[in-house]
Amino acid sequence: MKGLLVLLAVLLMTGAQAEETALEAGQRLYFESGGYGCAVCHGLGAEGGGQAGGYIRGASLVRLNESLAENDPMKPLATVLSETDRQMLIDYLTDLAAIPLVQLTFENGQWSGLSEPLKVNQTAEIVLYNATFEEQAIDLSALGLGQITLQPLARDRRQWKAQSEQFTLPGVALGEIKTVLPGATANTTP
Amino acid sequence: MKNLTRIALTLAFMTGFVWAETITVYKSPTCGCCSEWVKIMEAAGHEVHIKHPVSLQRTKDKLGVPNQLGSCHTSVINDYVFEGHIPEQDVMAFLANPPEGARGLAVPGMPANSPGMAAEGVEYSGFNVIGFDDQNKLFLYKKY
Known part of the structure; x- marks a missing residue:
């Protein structure tokens, strides 16, 4: 009986480890590092x-290592991010860069924002901010x-499968941006 | 006790004394800009005790920091909660005269030109100091 329990525990543990893909690990690092x-x-x-x-979708490993070596707020993170961690983070950011981004902010009485060109039948992502x-x-x-409701000053992030290259939303002033290069800033929030 | 502190602080302000507070700061060991903020508070004469909790998020939840106001470090002074890179003068002004029902202040995220983030001598700009009350209602405390 005891042997069975141990076996079960081992199975559960290995199962849990196998559940997280490298990409999920990259996402976890993105939200939990430090x-x-x-x-x-x-x-x-x-x-x-x-x-x-600033904007780091699609950032390179070279750029991350530079920042960890030279950028004051990031330097302390160099001690906790292993080489594997850094690569998983970059894989996650590379994956994000392939997903067109829409940024919408509510301020001055209306929603407005920018959209990268969408790709039909592919995942797109929207980041919302209620200012x-x-x-x-x-x-x-x-x-x-x-319908999505945002609390005061709240942010939200969703993904969906794009049905067309462009879209309109009722009451939303939407401009188009070219895909932003890594390192450039694409902030629409004040 | 809070009232006593308030009276003392008001007196300190009126007479131009520098009032020193004891501050508990919850941060991650790897947070550089948190330490920069701590240095500013120490330079102003406050006594800072630093804690490194296992889970910062759990600490923030326990202290009642509204989710959308999260930053890197959380400070506690006289049972009030101060989240993120708040200018020292706003912390002191708040303690001297807390708005009714208010539980604390926050500067959400990590704005570039905020104390602890901005390079020395750079004017604070481009962020808001947000107040939150016991009903989790948010209000603008000061704009930079």
Whole structure:
């Protein structure tokens, strides 16, 4: 009986380990590295989020290593990110770079933002930010995401499968941006 | 006790005394900009005790930091909660005269030109100091 339990425990443990793919590990590192994650400085979708770190979708390993060596806020992270960790982070950011990004912000009484060109039948991502002190809702039915409500100053991030290269949303002023190169800033938030 | 502190702080402000506080800061050992913020608070004469909890998020939840206001470090002074890179003068002004029902202040995320993030001598700009109350209602405390 005891042997069975041990076997079961071992099976469960190895099962749990096998569950996380390298890409999921990269995502976990993105949100948890150093206890606060890359997200606090680079945004929920590595799009910058109006924070100090800026846009890093598609960033290279060389660039990450440079930052870990030279950039003051990032230097302490060099001690906790192994070479494998760094590669998994870069794989995650490379994966994100292939996903067209839409950034929408609610301020001054309306939603507005920018969209990278979408690819039909491929995953696209939307990052939302409510920059006001009132709850705001946005109708994303056109994307199949339904209505999303954001608490004051809240952010949200969703993915969907694009049905066309462009889209319109009721009451949303949407501009188009070319895919942003790694290292450039594409912040729409103030 | 809070009232006593408030009176003392108000007096300190009126008479131009530098009032020193005891601050507990919860941060990650790998957070450089948190340490820069701590240095600013220490330079202003405050006594800072640093703690490295296993889970920062759990600490923030326990202290009641609204999710959308999260930054890298969380400070506690006299049972009030201060999240992120808040200018020292705002922390002191808040403690001297806390808005009714307020539980603390926050500068969400890591704005580039905030204390502990900005290069020395650079003017603080481009971020808001947000207040939050016991109902988790948010309000603008100060704009930079």
